[in-house]
Amino acid sequence: MKLIGLLGAFVAMTAAAPRFERGETGKVSKVLDGDSFILDSGLEVRLAEVEAPRVRPGDSWGPRATRELEGLILGKKVELHYDGLRRDRRGRAIAHVFVPQGLGKEPVWVQSDLLKQGLARVHTYADNRRAIGDLWQAEREARRAGKGIWTAGPYQVRYATPEALQGGLNSFQLMEGKVEKASQRGKVIFLNFGTDDKSDVTAIVPETAFARWRGGAGDILALQGRTIRVRGYVRNSNGPSVWVDHPEQIEFIMAPAARRQQTNLKP
Numbered sequence: 001m002k003l004i005g006l007l008g009a010f011v012a013m014t015a016a017a018p019r020f021e022r023g024e025t026g027k028v029s030k031v032l033d034g035d036s037f038i039l040d041s042g043l044e045v046r047l048a049e050v051e052a053p054r055v056r057p058g059d060s061w062g063p064r065a066t067r068e069l070e071g072l073i074l075g076k077k078v079e080l081h082y083d084g085l086r087r088d089r090r091g092r093a094i095a096h097v098f099v100p101q102g103l104g105k106e107p108v109w110v111q112s113d114l115l116k117q118g119l120a121r122v123h124t125y126a127d128n129r130r131a132i133g134d135l136w137q138a139e140r141e142a143r144r145a146g147k148g149i150w151t152a153g154p155y156q157v158r159y160a161t162p163e164a165l166q167g168g169l170n171s172f173q174l175m176e177g178k179v180e181k182a183s184q185r186g187k188v189i190f191l192n193f194g195t196d197d198k199s200d201v202t203a204i205v206p207e208t209a210f211a212r213w214r215g216g217a218g219d220i221l222a223l224q225g226r227t228i229r230v231r232g233y234v235r236n237s238n239g240p241s242v243w244v245d246h247p248e249q250i251e252f253i254m255a256p257a258a259r260r261q262q263t264n265l266k267p
Helices: 002-015 061-074 110-116 132-145 207-212 217-221 256-261
Strands: 022-035 037-038 044-047 077-084 093-099 172-178 181-185 188-192 202-206 227-236 241-245 251-254
Touching: 022 061, 061 093, 061 110, 061 132, 093 110, 110 132, 110 188, 132 188, 207 217, 207 227, 217 251
Parallel strands: 044 093, 202 241
Antiparallel strands: 022 037, 022 077, 037 044, 077 093, 172 227, 181 188, 188 202, 227 241, 227 251
């Protein structure tokens, strides 16, 4: 019952429309890649809570995302809105971006548009995560429709096994599986997706993040036995691992992972 209540509260919390703080406005003078650009004032802006494919040799998705963003904003007036940290260490604005469409028309929310086109994935941080409910929904629409990057193996949701994550080390990934064991050792909670904690996939939650869950460490440990999707950078530490420092990196999945694997690769 505790888990049911937790899930209900979490859904209710994320379903509400995000409330942003208004920021700067300006005309976009240059698009740098699929999730960053420069205003005519010289301010560099990074799209909050999403990550577009990087521009790199042999991958066509980075240029496609860049072209999509150019079509949305290049030469146009945009409005910046904030939901947390306003500047990163490089001095870039970390903002939600809206393109006004005229009197009586809804502005285009750039993050949502890119996600719906399948040209970005949701990527929140502990200090930028307020819009998660709406962004998750936009990403799901594209994933279920098989749009954009959701047709490409490197970007699809992977199973939380060492084999499935081969080639995904040191990159941002979405992975899912059943938490076989949740345990706290000192100032860290380990969510193990297998029985061998020396080689299987693990999500690692540091003590500094416990308070971001409503029930603290107890709610994190209660994930044992649950099937979840985790998103973050995959590192190699006694097998593939993902550092989890806020709840929005985790989604609950109702169906058991094994059953899903037999029927459909893309949730």
